[in-house]
Amino acid sequence: MKVLDLKCSHDHRFEGWFASTEEFESQLSRKLVACPVCAATDVSRMPSAPRLNLSSSRGDAPPAQHAPTGAQAAAAPEAAALQARALKFMRELIEKTENVGDRFAEEARRIHYNEAPARNIRGVTTPEDAHALLEEGIDVMPLPVPDALKEPLQ
Template identity: 70%
Template structure:
């Protein structure tokens, strides 16, 4: 018969305490992300589905330089990057797409 190591005492209160803190940390992270997204939305002009066209116009100095956001296809986004136009995908939750009261 061989003896195997055992854990005669498990400190489970530490694990419970860590789990209790996790939702608060996750909630804080979510709040920070939402604040950052709101700031981006406030500081950009929504050009909708004309995003690729407007980004090109700005890049080639055919339109005034400004921060824009909108919707485009993955193919158009890749084409913009290949042209040297910086784009960043930014998924916006539906809750932020409508005005908040």
């Protein structure tokens, strides 16, 4: 099993587990590797230190560490915290809304005109329908939800 450090084109960092390096390359070429934050399939492999399983008789050596530059070291915790907050927000959004799919515009109107029970909904609609909803005084906000967050992570 290969555990790889990965990064998408939006600089979201994540870990991927693959049967082999060849399997990673195969999945990457078929656009099957996607960022869990933004669903981007433009993913690259990050440098990582190898893990060596040595017997204890050879002595315990500290693991090799990649030393980030000063700016990277300062930005890494902040970026990771921001990414974690964004993921938490998106998961809460999914938990607290009903997915009405492509019936979004219709259902938003029904709720607005008291033809359906008031509730928080999410779904998909065209830009034209979203604009029409706004003109009718119905508040809508485009918010892309990565496909990876729509299902439980394994």
